[in-house]
């Protein structure tokens with residue numbers, strides 16, 4: 561396939577999703593500028609890309625202005641796991657809001673397309689199920705998740721105001737729980753926690769009774785959705801849900817991981833964090849119709865890849881620090 565080589569900026573490019581996106585864009589023949597302050601991202605995630613002459617990494621915090629020349633921007637910079645985004649909540653909101661303003665200002669000066677990594681958290685603890693893009697959400701504006709949820713909601717507002725006011729070409733994706741290799745081993749997210757616990761034979765920590773649901777998308781599927789959305793015609797602004805519509809309870813996920821990793825871990829129940837959404841699953845009708853996109857990797861296959869990754873990480877002696885606890 562012949563492609564026009566573009567200069568693409570990926571903010572948060574050293575993170576879990578960002579590093580996979582950089583890899584994909586390089587494979588598609590583009591020139592990639594990865595911008596990251598390494599708050600939750602790791603140089604290890606992009607070390608294998610550094611020898612590529614089409615790849616460049618820049619340490620920078622998106623809360624500060626950035627003057628570079630590119631053709632497209634993917635704005636992913638923001639800690640994504642509850643323990644990380646609640647660690648310094650003021651910085652989380654600043655990253656979402658000031659980061660969006662700076663990247664939108666950059667896109668406005670360059671007149672280039674800009675993609676925003678928004679989130680299913682804009683729906684909060686949803687009362688509509690599965691969640692469609694026109695559902696406006698049920699978010700607690702003053703709770704411990706608000707720094708992330710409201711920051712991302714405000715970023716969406718900014719994207720749509722730059723679209724209306726400055727005729728910017730925007731793409732807003734609402735990403736649902738995604739997993740795969742290069743997740744941070746101690747970011748406290750459910751898939752990484754359960755796999756690391758299972759591999760170490762430690763108790764699997766289910767918060768609440770495990771009946772809350774999530775739908776898990778494998779990273780390669782998600783990145784395909786990003787690229788298709790960016791390539792779509794300019795009327796396709798989003799917001800558009802990207803995620804896997806197969807819903808599981810957290811207890812089912814624990815059982816799956818114990819089984820696939822051959823672990824002898826037992827289950828340990830812990831308190832449910834404050835404002836933890838009870839039920840979450842995307843309606844991806846819009847992504848199917850507009851992008852011709854849907855996830856292809858079944859949970860079992862994706863989990864096997866993730867287990868292999870964490871197994872290697874642990875055997876290399878990269879002993880993860882114990883996961884912090886979310887606010888309960």
Ligand code: NAD
Nearest residue numbers: 572574575576577597598599600601621622637638640738
């Ligand atoms: P991640 O924490 O691995 O990656 C985020 C990256 O952003 C990290 O490399 C981090 O160092 C960087 N970063 C944070 N603050 C920054 C700042 N101020 N300036 C520059 N860089 C900064 O998380 P991820 O899972 O890869 O998530 C990437 C994006 O996707 C985030 O915006 C997140 O909100 C969104 N998202 C992810 C998921 C998911 O399930 N993984 C779900 C919904 C939304």
Ligand code: UDP
Nearest residue numbers: 624625626627661662663664665666668669
């Ligand atoms: N900005 C940036 N890079 C650019 C252009 C702008 O980082 O190439 C930042 C700059 O800090 C500015 C913000 O983006 O404050 C918003 O830019 P915009 O042009 O929308 O607003 P203004 O400059 O009027 O504040």
Ligand code: UDP
Nearest residue numbers: 642748749750751753765766767772810836
């Ligand atoms: N969870 C859990 N045990 C863990 C980590 C998370 O039971 O060790 C639960 C958490 O309470 C939530 C779900 O798993 O109901 C997904 O949590 P995660 O932090 O991965 O993402 P969220 O969708 O809540 O942002």
